[in-house]
Amino acid sequence: xxxxxxxxxxxxxxxxxSAIADAQQRNVDAVYCLGDLGAFGPYPDRVFPLxxxxxxxxxxxxxxxxxxxxxxxxxxxxxxxxxxxxxxxxYDYTLANTSDQNKLWLRELPKEIRLQCDGLxxxxxxxSPRRTNEFxxxxxxxxxxxxxxxxxxDADVIVGTHSGIHWQRELNHGRQYVNVGVLxxxxxxxxxxxxxxxISTGKDATPGALLCSVRDLSxxxxxxxxxxxxxxHRLATEMQSERLxxxxxxxxxxxxxxxxLEILPSRERRAGQY
Numbered sequence: 001x002x003x004x005x006x007x008x009x010x011x012x013x014x015x016x017x018s019a020i021a022d023a024q025q026r027n028v029d030a031v032y033c034l035g036d037l038g039a040f041g042p043y044p045d046r047v048f049p050l051x052x053x054x055x056x057x058x059x060x061x062x063x064x065x066x067x068x069x070x071x072x073x074x075x076x077x078x079x080x081x082x083x084x085x086x087x088x089x090x091y092d093y094t095l096a097n098t099s100d101q102n103k104l105w106l107r108e109l110p111k112e113i114r115l116q117c118d119g120l121x122x123x124x125x126x127x128s129p130r131r132t133n134e135f136x137x138x139x140x141x142x143x144x145x146x147x148x149x150x151x152x153x154d155a156d157v158i159v160g161t162h163s164g165i166h167w168q169r170e171l172n173h174g175r176q177y178v179n180v181g182v183l184x185x186x187x188x189x190x191x192x193x194x195x196x197x198x199i200s201t202g203k204d205a206t207p208g209a210l211l212c213s214v215r216d217l218s219x220x221x222x223x224x225x226x227x228x229x230x231x232x233h234r235l236a237t238e239m240q241s242e243r244l245x246x247x248x249x250x251x252x253x254x255x256x257x258x259x260x261l262e263i264l265p266s267r268e269r270r271a272g273q274y
Contacts, residue, residue, distance in 0.1 A: 001117040002204040004028040005124070005197045007161030008061065010184020011041030011094065015194050016050050018230040019183055026198060026226075032113060034161040035061025035126040037106065038094035039074065040184055041235060042242040048102050060109035061126040061162070062133040066091065067098050068107030077133035080262030087260065089245060118202035118219045120212055123155035127162040136160060136179065138167040139267035146177045156212050157199065157221060164188075164260075165268060166195045166225050174212035178223050188257040188264075188272040193227040200224075 004023035009016055023031055033056050038044040044067075051058060058064075062075040074091040078084050098106075111132065113124040127134035129149055136146075150158060150171055158177045165188065166181030181187060181195035200206065200222045209222035236252045247258040256273040257264075264272070 001030075001202065002026070002028045002198060002200045003115070003117070003122075004031040005159055005178075005180040005199060006031065006033045006056075006183050007166075007180045007196065008036035008039070008063075008164065008182035008184045009033065009047050010036060010039045010182065011044040011047060012184045012194070012230075012235060013043065013046035013050060014235050015183040015228055015230040016047055019194075019196050019226075019228045020050065020054055020056075022226060022228060023196070023198070028198060031056045032124055033058040034124055034159065034180060035059045035109070036063040036161070036182070036184070037061070038067055038098060039063050039090050040248055042238040042244060044094045044098045045102055048105065057113060058109050059113055059124055059126050060106065060111055060132070063091075063094070064106040064109055065132065067095055068103050068105075068109075070095065070103065075133055077127070077135060078260065078263055083260050083262045086245065086247065090248075093242070093244065119215070119217045120156040120201055120219050120221065121154055122157045122159065122199070123153055124159050126160060128160060129153040129155065129158060133162065135163050135263060136177075137163055137265050137268060138165070138169070138179075140265045141169070143169060143171060147171050147175070150175050150177070156214055159197075159199065166197065168223050170210060173214050174210050174221070175214065176210065176212070176221060176223065181225065183228065185251055185257075186255040188255075188268070190255040190273070192232045192252070192255050193229050196226050196228060198224045198226060
Protein backbone atom coordinates (compact mmCIF):
# COMPACT_ATOMS: atom_id res chain seq x y z
CA UNK A 1 0.00 0.00 0.00
CA UNK A 2 0.99 3.58 -0.63
CA UNK A 3 -0.88 6.24 1.37
CA UNK A 4 -0.74 10.04 1.10
CA UNK A 5 -1.35 11.78 4.45
CA UNK A 6 -2.24 15.48 4.64
CA UNK A 7 -2.03 17.44 7.88
CA UNK A 8 -3.82 20.67 8.85
CA UNK A 9 -5.25 22.41 5.79
CA UNK A 10 -5.94 25.72 7.54
CA UNK A 11 -8.22 26.74 4.63
CA UNK A 12 -5.28 26.64 2.19
CA UNK A 13 -7.23 25.28 -0.77
CA UNK A 14 -4.41 26.25 -3.15
CA UNK A 15 -1.87 24.03 -1.37
CA UNK A 16 -4.47 21.28 -1.05
CA UNK A 17 -5.03 21.28 -4.82
CA SER A 18 -1.29 21.12 -5.48
CA ALA A 19 -0.82 18.29 -2.96
CA ILE A 20 -3.65 16.25 -4.50
CA ALA A 21 -2.11 16.62 -7.96
CA ASP A 22 1.31 15.61 -6.61
CA ALA A 23 -0.08 12.56 -4.80
CA GLN A 24 -1.89 11.41 -7.94
CA GLN A 25 1.39 11.52 -9.88
CA ARG A 26 2.90 9.25 -7.23
CA ASN A 27 0.16 6.64 -7.81
CA VAL A 28 -0.92 6.46 -4.19
CA ASP A 29 -3.68 4.01 -3.29
CA ALA A 30 -5.55 6.44 -1.04
CA VAL A 31 -5.35 9.94 0.43
CA TYR A 32 -6.31 10.86 4.00
CA CYS A 33 -6.52 14.18 5.82
CA LEU A 34 -5.76 14.33 9.54
CA GLY A 35 -7.94 17.31 10.41
CA ASP A 36 -8.01 21.06 11.03
CA LEU A 37 -9.57 21.94 7.71
CA GLY A 38 -10.13 25.59 8.67
CA ALA A 39 -8.06 28.32 10.39
CA PHE A 40 -5.44 30.86 9.33
CA GLY A 41 -6.32 31.19 5.64
CA PRO A 42 -9.17 32.69 3.57
CA TYR A 43 -12.37 31.17 2.19
CA PRO A 44 -12.65 28.04 4.37
CA ASP A 45 -15.48 26.58 2.29
CA ARG A 46 -13.17 26.10 -0.68
CA VAL A 47 -11.40 23.04 0.75
CA PHE A 48 -14.57 20.94 1.01
CA PRO A 49 -15.27 20.40 -2.72
CA LEU A 50 -11.69 19.27 -3.27
CA UNK A 51 -11.83 16.76 -0.43
CA UNK A 52 -15.18 15.38 -1.51
CA UNK A 53 -14.40 15.28 -5.23
CA UNK A 54 -11.28 13.21 -4.59
CA UNK A 55 -12.85 10.94 -1.93
CA UNK A 56 -10.39 12.02 0.76
CA UNK A 57 -11.43 10.66 4.15
CA UNK A 58 -10.77 12.99 7.06
CA UNK A 59 -10.09 12.73 10.77
CA UNK A 60 -11.81 15.32 12.96
CA UNK A 61 -9.30 17.81 14.35
CA UNK A 62 -9.94 20.15 17.25
CA UNK A 63 -10.80 22.96 14.82
CA UNK A 64 -13.30 20.77 12.98
CA UNK A 65 -15.03 19.79 16.23
CA UNK A 66 -15.25 23.44 17.30
CA UNK A 67 -16.50 24.78 13.94
CA UNK A 68 -18.90 21.87 13.47
CA UNK A 69 -20.44 22.40 16.89
CA UNK A 70 -20.11 26.21 16.81
CA UNK A 71 -18.13 26.39 20.05
CA UNK A 72 -16.56 29.55 21.47
CA UNK A 73 -12.96 28.82 20.48
CA UNK A 74 -10.76 26.46 18.49
CA UNK A 75 -9.70 24.15 21.35
CA UNK A 76 -6.19 24.54 19.94
CA UNK A 77 -4.48 23.83 23.25
CA UNK A 78 -2.64 27.16 23.59
CA UNK A 79 -1.95 28.59 27.04
CA UNK A 80 -0.24 31.90 26.23
CA UNK A 81 -2.45 35.02 25.81
CA UNK A 82 -0.64 36.08 22.60
CA UNK A 83 -1.16 32.67 21.01
CA UNK A 84 -4.82 32.71 22.00
CA UNK A 85 -5.32 36.28 20.73
CA UNK A 86 -4.41 35.39 17.14
CA UNK A 87 -6.07 31.98 17.39
CA UNK A 88 -9.36 33.67 18.28
CA UNK A 89 -9.17 36.05 15.31
CA UNK A 90 -8.60 33.07 13.02
CA TYR A 91 -11.37 31.05 14.64
CA ASP A 92 -13.98 33.79 14.51
CA TYR A 93 -13.30 34.37 10.81
CA THR A 94 -13.48 30.65 9.98
CA LEU A 95 -16.68 30.15 11.96
CA ALA A 96 -18.37 33.09 10.22
CA ASN A 97 -17.33 31.89 6.76
CA THR A 98 -18.11 28.17 6.95
CA SER A 99 -21.50 27.13 5.60
CA ASP A 100 -24.05 25.29 7.72
CA GLN A 101 -23.79 22.30 5.38
CA ASN A 102 -20.03 22.09 5.86
CA LYS A 103 -20.37 22.55 9.62
CA LEU A 104 -22.61 19.48 9.66
CA TRP A 105 -20.03 17.55 7.63
CA LEU A 106 -17.29 18.53 10.10
CA ARG A 107 -19.42 17.53 13.06
CA GLU A 108 -19.74 13.98 11.77
CA LEU A 109 -16.06 13.28 11.09
CA PRO A 110 -14.43 10.43 13.08
CA LYS A 111 -11.90 11.15 15.83
CA GLU A 112 -9.54 8.54 14.38
CA ILE A 113 -9.22 6.21 11.40
CA ARG A 114 -7.71 2.73 11.67
CA LEU A 115 -6.23 1.00 8.63
CA GLN A 116 -4.72 -2.42 7.98
CA CYS A 117 -1.95 -2.39 5.40
CA ASP A 118 -0.03 -5.59 4.69
CA GLY A 119 -1.08 -6.84 8.13
CA LEU A 120 0.10 -3.71 9.97
CA UNK A 121 -2.21 -1.60 12.14
CA UNK A 122 -1.98 2.05 11.14
CA UNK A 123 -3.70 4.61 13.37
CA UNK A 124 -4.55 8.04 11.95
CA UNK A 125 -5.26 10.74 14.52
CA UNK A 126 -4.98 14.51 14.83
CA UNK A 127 -2.84 15.38 17.86
CA SER A 128 -2.27 12.02 19.53
CA PRO A 129 -4.32 8.87 20.13
CA ARG A 130 -5.13 10.01 23.65
CA ARG A 131 -6.08 13.66 23.01
CA THR A 132 -7.10 15.48 19.83
CA ASN A 133 -5.25 18.71 20.63
CA GLU A 134 -2.10 17.22 22.15
CA PHE A 135 1.12 18.74 20.80
CA UNK A 136 3.87 16.20 20.14
CA UNK A 137 7.20 17.86 19.34
CA UNK A 138 10.34 16.14 18.11
CA UNK A 139 12.54 17.76 20.77
CA UNK A 140 10.35 16.98 23.78
CA UNK A 141 8.55 13.71 22.97
CA UNK A 142 10.39 10.67 24.32
CA UNK A 143 10.60 7.27 22.58
CA UNK A 144 9.32 5.65 25.79
CA UNK A 145 6.13 7.73 25.66
CA UNK A 146 5.54 6.92 21.99
CA UNK A 147 6.19 3.22 22.57
CA UNK A 148 3.62 3.27 25.34
CA UNK A 149 1.09 4.99 23.09
CA UNK A 150 1.67 2.41 20.36
CA UNK A 151 1.15 -0.44 22.79
CA UNK A 152 -1.90 1.00 24.51
CA UNK A 153 -3.60 1.79 21.20
CA ASP A 154 -2.53 -1.37 19.33
CA ALA A 155 -0.82 0.62 16.57
CA ASP A 156 2.22 -0.33 14.54
CA VAL A 157 2.33 3.10 12.91
CA ILE A 158 0.82 6.20 14.55
CA VAL A 159 0.25 9.12 12.20
CA GLY A 160 -0.61 12.62 13.45
CA THR A 161 -0.32 16.34 12.74
CA HIS A 162 -1.43 19.35 14.89
CA SER A 163 2.00 20.77 15.75
CA GLY A 164 2.63 22.05 12.21
CA ILE A 165 6.17 20.66 11.79
CA HIS A 166 6.88 17.25 10.24
CA TRP A 167 9.06 14.61 11.93
CA GLN A 168 9.22 10.88 12.60
CA ARG A 169 10.56 8.52 15.24
CA GLU A 170 11.46 4.84 15.00
CA LEU A 171 10.06 2.78 17.89
CA ASN A 172 10.52 -0.74 19.27
CA HIS A 173 10.14 -3.62 16.80
CA GLY A 174 10.19 -1.27 13.85
CA ARG A 175 7.02 0.57 14.81
CA GLN A 176 6.91 4.24 13.93
CA TYR A 177 5.41 7.56 14.89
CA VAL A 178 4.99 10.01 12.00
CA ASN A 179 3.96 13.66 12.16
CA VAL A 180 3.06 14.54 8.57
CA GLY A 181 3.34 18.32 8.97
CA VAL A 182 0.62 20.59 7.57
CA LEU A 183 -0.49 21.95 4.21
CA UNK A 184 -1.86 25.14 5.72
CA UNK A 185 1.28 27.18 6.34
CA UNK A 186 5.09 26.95 6.07
CA UNK A 187 7.18 25.25 8.74
CA UNK A 188 8.93 28.21 10.39
CA UNK A 189 12.11 27.60 8.39
CA UNK A 190 12.16 30.50 5.93
CA UNK A 191 10.80 28.38 3.06
CA UNK A 192 7.42 28.99 1.44
CA UNK A 193 6.58 25.39 0.64
CA UNK A 194 4.37 23.19 2.82
CA UNK A 195 4.56 19.43 3.49
CA UNK A 196 2.72 16.14 3.45
CA UNK A 197 3.84 12.52 3.86
CA UNK A 198 3.65 9.30 1.87
CA ILE A 199 3.75 6.07 3.87
CA SER A 200 4.41 2.89 1.90
CA THR A 201 4.25 -0.70 3.12
CA GLY A 202 5.17 -4.11 1.77
CA LYS A 203 6.24 -4.20 -1.89
CA ASP A 204 5.56 -0.46 -2.25
CA ALA A 205 8.11 0.47 0.43
CA THR A 206 11.34 2.01 -0.78
CA PRO A 207 14.58 -0.03 -0.80
CA GLY A 208 16.18 -0.20 2.62
CA ALA A 209 12.89 0.51 4.40
CA LEU A 210 12.59 -0.15 8.12
CA LEU A 211 11.16 -3.59 8.92
CA CYS A 212 8.20 -3.58 11.29
CA SER A 213 8.36 -6.94 13.09
CA VAL A 214 5.18 -7.57 15.08
CA ARG A 215 2.73 -10.47 15.47
CA ASP A 216 5.02 -12.83 13.51
CA LEU A 217 5.12 -10.32 10.66
CA SER A 218 8.13 -8.61 9.12
CA UNK A 219 6.82 -5.84 6.87
CA UNK A 220 8.89 -3.04 5.34
CA UNK A 221 7.57 0.47 6.01
CA UNK A 222 8.96 3.64 4.44
CA UNK A 223 8.09 7.28 5.07
CA UNK A 224 8.75 10.11 2.63
CA UNK A 225 8.07 13.75 3.39
CA UNK A 226 7.00 15.66 0.30
CA UNK A 227 7.47 19.43 -0.13
CA UNK A 228 4.60 21.16 -1.92
CA UNK A 229 4.86 24.44 -3.76
CA UNK A 230 1.74 26.43 -4.54
CA UNK A 231 0.78 30.01 -5.43
CA UNK A 232 1.57 31.54 -2.04
CA HIS A 233 1.43 35.07 -3.47
CA ARG A 234 -2.18 34.49 -4.49
CA LEU A 235 -2.99 33.11 -1.05
CA ALA A 236 -1.48 36.18 0.63
CA THR A 237 -3.45 38.51 -1.67
CA GLU A 238 -6.68 36.70 -0.81
CA MET A 239 -5.87 36.82 2.90
CA GLN A 240 -5.31 40.56 2.61
CA SER A 241 -8.61 41.05 0.78
CA GLU A 242 -10.34 39.21 3.62
CA ARG A 243 -8.63 41.50 6.15
CA LEU A 244 -6.85 38.70 7.96
CA UNK A 245 -3.94 39.83 10.18
CA UNK A 246 -0.79 41.02 8.46
CA UNK A 247 1.13 38.61 10.70
CA UNK A 248 -0.57 35.72 8.86
CA UNK A 249 0.36 37.16 5.47
CA UNK A 250 3.99 37.57 6.46
CA UNK A 251 4.24 33.89 7.38
CA UNK A 252 2.92 32.87 3.97
CA UNK A 253 5.26 35.26 2.15
CA UNK A 254 8.42 34.76 4.23
CA UNK A 255 8.16 31.24 5.64
CA UNK A 256 8.64 32.32 9.28
CA UNK A 257 5.99 31.97 11.96
CA UNK A 258 4.94 35.29 13.44
CA UNK A 259 2.11 33.92 15.61
CA UNK A 260 1.49 30.84 17.75
CA LEU A 261 5.13 30.94 18.78
CA GLU A 262 4.74 30.66 22.54
CA ILE A 263 3.67 27.02 22.28
CA LEU A 264 6.96 26.06 20.60
CA PRO A 265 9.61 24.25 22.70
CA SER A 266 12.93 26.08 22.86
CA ARG A 267 14.68 24.06 20.13
CA GLU A 268 11.86 24.51 17.62
CA ARG A 269 11.57 28.19 18.44
CA ARG A 270 15.31 28.82 18.09
CA ALA A 271 15.09 27.44 14.55
CA GLY A 272 12.78 30.32 13.60
CA GLN A 273 13.38 34.01 13.07
CA TYR A 274 11.18 35.31 15.91
